[in-house]
Amino acid sequence: MPDLNPDRAALGWNPWFAEQARLHCGPADTAARVTSVDRGWLVLLNETGVFRAQLSGNLLHSARAAAARPCVGDWVCVARAGADGFGSVQALLERQTSLRRKAAGAVGEQMIAANVDCVIVVQSCHYDFNLKRLERYLTMVAEGGATPWILLTKTDLVAPEIVEGQIAEIRGAGIAAPVLRLSNVTHEGIDELQRMLVPGQTYCFVGSSGVGKSTLINGLIGHAQQETKTVSGSGEGRHTTVRRELIVLANGAMVIDNPGMREFGLLDAEAGLAGGFADILALAPQCKFNNCTHVSEPGCAVLAAVSAGTLDRGHYDNFLKLAREAKLGALSPAEKRKKERAFGRLVKSAKKDR
Template sequence: MKLENLPPVYEAYSAEYPDLTVCRVVLQEKDLYHVIHKDGMMQAQVSGKFRYDTKTVSDFPAVGDYVMADITGGDRAVIHNVLPRTSVFIRKAAGKSNTEQVVAANIDTVFLCMSLNNDFNIRRIERYLTAAWDSGAVPVVLLTKTDLCDEVTAKIAQIESVAVGVDIITTSVAEPDGYSQITPYLKAGKTLAFVGSSGVGKSTLINHLLGDDRLDTNGLRNDDKGRHTTTHRELIMLPGGAMVIDTPGMREMGMWDSSEGLSAAFEDIEELSAKCRFKNCTHKSEPGCAVQAAIKNGELSEERLSSYEKLKIENAYSEDAEGYLAAKEEKFKKIAKYNKANHKK
């Protein structure tokens, strides 16, 4: 596996750092990385200076990142710089600590995977959509195990009600063409990420795209008792030239500085809020509240409003994390600048 077709946005860095090589992180296990470059793959670690200079957890390399590394020092490369990210999917790290976790970087399309049997949860998909819209990648809702659900059409309609403007596709391991809806996204040079809860069938799906059983699914069965075994993030090259990132199942999908994602995922509520009589309307009992009027008219559900308000509270808590606000503006302004320029094209 080699690094080919380097995106133009990164080509200039080869001249800026003549003693270093552009690499891409394809696997991460704690503090050890595997990177690919123009001549192959090798293990890597960050330099001491890099570790000393980092301000937040998300400053460290993640799967999908392009980095500048010294590959001349033997069997292990030394990473000196993480190049600006064009997109980054971040969540609050699982557990009680209020820190962020990078799930994947430099992805073009993020598939939000959910099975149609025991994993189906509208409120969860709202969380995933919020993080996905905030990442800078294009979200696609991917519903698995259609063969195990008798209400596919009804459940797709529920997803459509909260995922306006987002592609929704379905898959089934039991059908000969059960993965055909994914094919249009598999373009050479594009990076795709699959995220979702344990057991929804992400690794089985990627194995199908690969045409082999490279990823262990530990006997993942075609029923509602799928067992998840992915324990690390990994970028994998597909036969056609597209790249996919497999991620461990998420027990939690906590918000992390996702204000823009909230606005995009809940655009309907934001538009209604702008019509309220008072700018600081809490949508409780104020007169002239357009949000409450929409609920009474059946245009908006109370559950969706409750979900929006809950995610706003979670997001506000993450933004107040000690030491984070001081570092985030510089870290993400290049992403915003890149995406803004590309969205105009």
């Protein structure tokens, strides 16, 4: 039965997972962490080393939804059998934190990574900096329970005052997450980032394609683990990471790279709004009504701050957009269809009136 051993603890194992293993693992099972998923095969890692495994028939049957199956960062119970050393995954241990989004073009959710301690949101200072997208990322991170950091890359391509202005925008939006600046060319900030990566902790890098995530991880590893392409004439890299992978660094910290994500849907934005809108949520208790929506109510402290210029209008508009998305995401499929039909009738009625 899996327990609290120090070798496994170096991979992120803790009392939470030990208790989950006690409840779900069989006497002959061992616990292992998922480092990558490749066409039905899982690459697993534990104190004995790296090995491959597939889901057992029972788990395949019970975990029909993709999000209920193991992803990078998960802990699983696995039975080792046969001379080939392959394993059979018997159970997925409950996740302590998660990073997920709406599945692109489909109903449901897509797991990005699990059991992540810190999510590092990467934006390039050159062309990629976008405050609204950053707020969206931070909302997703907060919803999953991980700690967010912000990493501004390619500082060598812009003047120092531009970087300072971007940091001022971040702070002006009420975002309190740590902000690091980094250049893979001049190596500014790399030593500071390395000092912040704690052994036994898991860090997931997310951001748009070409912002320098894979190049950065190559530098942290010390060799070209992730393939990268040369920087284009515009200064933006061409992205090549096609699958997620958990990598153990020399100091014992673990990092996960991700394919670029410029657009994504939020599953439970309401639970994560504090991640990017702490300033607005701090004003909410001062509103006249407890159920204030901050749209048109009299005595709304948020609207008063927008009118006074102490709260940025664009920041406020993005808050309303994500709040509406949170409300829509909380509806059942039947409720969503009903809402869509009602909207369709409204459009038809408006056309007839014209």
